[in-house]
Amino acid sequence: MDEQMQSNRWAIQFHGQGGEYFRIWIVNLLLSVLTLGIYSAWAKVRRLKYFYGNTELAGSRFDYTAQPVKILIGRLIAFAFFALYAVGSNLHPLLGGLFGLLFLLVLPWMIVRSIRFNLRQTRYRNVPFDFHGTVWGAVKNYLLLPLLLIPSLGLALPYVQHQQFRFVVDHASFGDQRFSQLGSAVGGYYRAALAGLGVMLVVGLGFAFTVGATIFGAGVNLSELNKSNPALLIAAILPLVIGYIVMLVGFSVVAAAVRLAQANFGWRQTALGAVSFDSQASPWAYGRMMAWRLPLVVLTFGLALPWLKVAQSRMRLNGMSLHAPEGLNQFNAVVQNAGSAVGAEATDLFDVDLAI
């Protein structure tokens, strides 16, 4: 046997380096700007190849194998649609509504297509992942279920997020084996969301306090502001602007930590055949990391973003491990007959890179 079979447990290791990724990212950005965005499809493949390729499991790396041209075509289609929408809605309100409706109808189909495309282009040990979710499933989980948010005043959000996570995992496969959920993680989703809500309340109160202190404490009369000179105006508003940015950053940090905690709960319930997953990344450490790196990104006009991205991946992935009693050698690639392979190529045309 070629693997360390004695323990049957493998930790995922992420090897990416902030500085190294910065140099790749900045070249990507330059070429994207110089080509007016056309290169961005190639940049996406290079970025994902970097992150997947630096993710090591049991002596092998993940890989992203998408063809940039297909991503470019998907982006051009999306761009054309939104250009039509922009012109249409300016010409006649009805046209805008019509496009909106059309978009809602196409959205579930696009969600399924883009999840499937991205999973099919993801390989481990040269065996691809796949996705078997149906359009109806996407309608249920991405269009109908979110309607629950209205009567529940948002309280259903963790449940909706959990169902969407399940939709992806339950219909994903690696080689000839399907992923499955051992139990429900919905309780964990709620606990994480409630803890996050508590922290957000503190941040929000902090902002409200800043506003109050600025207006009443400094004795600034807002109606007087109009007539005073610009320097005074800016001096009076500056604490508000800074307070607002701090609040935005605070909310982003908390939201990211909550998502990480929820992903932990989700992965712990996930299995792939005889393989089970564990995820123990610390939301607190993740939040602390984000709390100082995110402002740095804002202050450096985005130049610190690559370090943030690498740190995120490192913390998330290094917390993950797999328990595989039978090892990781027994997954077979699904043999596709020639006909369906051609079909897959044709339908993979539409990769709309939705941020889900």
Add this chain to the structure above:
Amino acid sequence: MLSASYLDGHTSHLFTVQLSRVDEQLLIHGEGWERQVPLAACALEPILGNLPARVNLPDGAVLECPAAQALAELLGQGQQPLAQLEARWRYSVLAVLGIVLAAVLLYWQGMPLAAHLAAKLTPVKLESMLGEATLASLPKLGITLQPSQLPPARQQALLQRWQAQTQASHFPYQLHFYDLPNVGANAFALPGGQVVVTDQLATLLSDDEIIAVLLHEMGHVERQHGLRNVYQAAGLGLIAAVVLGDAPSAVSNVAAMAALVVQLGYTRQFEREADEFAAQRLRAQGKSPAVLADALEKLVGSQPAHTEVPELLATHPATAERLRTLRQP
């Protein structure tokens, strides 16, 4: 001999192999098996950071080799310009400078030029439809268009003078008089030739001054400022989407605020252009551009509690500067 992983593409089994080269063949040594592949059929993927090298074989099998550089030399496939650009900090610094330069050029030259071109290519029919739709949507924005209280005779006189000014243009001009107490003394132009004058403006200014203001508005229409604004905003949005593709939401929020300030810069440029257009027309008709300056001054004086905001944040270029330009002999 180079150690590598051999992944056949049928199973997730990892075969540890040794690689060597015999003439123009790559020799793959497994435990108890051997395989030869012509070098020309070995597709080495572009080197990326410190990642292991990946070689795609013709039948779909893959070789993964930690010693990327050594494998590239073994296969005789060196020279990777992209990897070389990404390997050195000095190129990163150059790239940052290049992005800043490209962004500045795009902002000052590229985007206005592209928007101008796109506006020129847009059919006049579409442009005037856009203007009509905007006019029709004003009540939804809280601007109720109340019928004008101006004496019909004065409206008629102004309309005649306006038609004389605009009849040579290929834009289908339409002049509207409305009573807009919320807006105050103002005139504005929409894409394709819809021009609105408020009663408040008409009572404040003389007919000559109104014509001067209308020529300024005509400048906006002739130079297609409304349409160019739409295109420029769309272009900025597109570039922001490309650049900030994977940025956290807090960064996007801050960037959106910055984009607003950037957008204001274009608007100021448009006001200057419209002033120039009006001044040119007035001079050609033997009148002084100072009429427009007088009108501007009255307009500014009529605004309640007026603040001089710093130039960077002002939509209209500091009025003093505009007045100076218009009154130049």
